[in-house]
């Protein structure tokens with residue numbers, strides 16, 4: 422153990438606990454050990470679920486104004502400690518300090534919106550006498566919490582994507598057990614600290630650190646856990662769907678996002694947006710721009726500007742404000758990306774820039790002439806690689822954009838409103854951005870995809886809808902005429 426290494430506890434039903442078995446949390450930049458966290462056991466998860474049964478009752482009885490107050494206090498805590506939160510995100514994950522700082526700001530927004538949406542959790546009256554059988558009846562439907570939510574989260578946005586589950590869960594009166602990414606658990610523990618300081622009653626929130634196929638599995642299968650809110654890769658998502666049984670599922674999975682650039686686009690705007698969208702978080706971004714379809718009449722100009730802008734990217738120390746892109750989360754992931762690029766090159770792809778690996782670092786890479794049967798064309802890269810394709814007809818670009826098993830978000834650059842609406846109608850995705858890349862999101866909008874990009878929607882209000890059930894109430898009033 423290095424001297425600066427501190428062992429963290431995990432947050433089990435409102436208590437901070439240590440365990441003998443630990444997991445080393447490493448900085449991908451130099452593989453140094455930052456902290457250790459407990460490797461929770463099956464018994465820990467089972468105990469946590471038992472405590473959450475009580476927590477669910479406490480949460481459901483927490484008045485809305487109290488929930489709003491606690492969520493806002495947690496946001497205040499993060500605001501007061503934003504540098505610590507940003508440094509933690511940047512140390513344990515791939516993000517530069519600039520990218521991490523933005524994630525902290527988004528997390529604060531996510532929680533503020535969660536507090537605001539709390540007051541909007543209500544039902545509506547039902548006009549029962551719209552049919553003869555409904556005469557002399559009055560009533561409504563209301564929303565109520567489902568009980569215990571299991572949340573399993575990925576490595577790439579280790580704070581905000583946890584907040585996207587914890588905020589709505591507390592807003593809607595549920596208990597929630599978070600199993601954060603094994604490799605980036607520290608930010609989730611800091612979020613638990615924020616809620617603990619904010620006065621969240623014990624047993625409502627737990628953050629158990631450990632391995633997905635161990636404690637995550639128990640969370641997924643346990644009958645008392647009434648919803649699994651999962652964000653992560655397709656393989657794990659499909660496995661969770663198979664194992665979960667009869668419970669609510671929210672699956673935010675992978676993508677292979679396309680962007681179409683039409684002949685009338687503002688090329689400089691399109692280049693800036695797609696370069697940023699391709700290389701944010703070293704491409705480890707579910708909304709990352711992976712394929713760009715450029716009209717053949719402007720592809721030479723676009724390509725020159727795109728490559729020139731990519732070459733300006735400063736790769737290096739995540740903690741420097743000058744750095745544009747950090748490492749991938751592990752050297753193993755960088756090697757996976759390298760192999761996908763190598764396969765494409767062997768099949769005829771051309772590298773315009775990049776293609777170099779140094780440990781966990783992989784240079785921002787631009788490919789053309791990539792055959793459609795390459796892994797890198799069909800699957801999710803989840804790395805700093807982008808593919809450029811020419812096209813002549815918009816219809817063709819739309820068909821090619823849709824020709825993968827994913828459909829999270831897309832982008833199209835054009836000033837022709839009719840062509841924009843044609844793309845809106847025909848692109849099979851959960852979100853389409855006009856004159857932005859696929860990598861545009863505000864935390865209040867509905868978020869999720871079709872096909873193998875997932876099931877359901879997050880985006881606070883939409884997560885709250887999925888974390889609650891409806892109850893109809895009907896009074897039969899036999900009026901005395």
Ligand SMILES: NC(=O)c1ccc[n+]([C@@H]2O[C@H](COP(=O)([O-])OP(=O)(O)OC[C@H]3O[C@@H](n4cnc5c(N)ncnc54)[C@H](O)[C@@H]3O)[C@@H](O)[C@H]2O)c1
Pocket residue numbers: 573574575576577578582600601602603631632633634637638641652653654655657658660661673674675676706707801803829874875
């Ligand atoms: N759609 C979205 O909102 C979104 C956002 C971020 C990341 N992602 C996706 O996440 C992936 C990258 O993140 P990752 O590498 O952390 O994903 P991952 O699937 O490897 O792991 C995600 C989480 O699931 C846990 N897990 C893994 N296997 C499990 C199992 N069998 N049972 C229970 N839990 C299990 C892991 O411990 C981790 O906490 C990419 O595919 C990316 O597209 C999607």
Ligand SMILES: O=C[C@H](O)CS(=O)(=O)O
Pocket residue numbers: 577578582705706707708861862
């Ligand atoms: O990686 C996927 C994230 O959900 C995208 S964002 O960081 O929330 O915009």
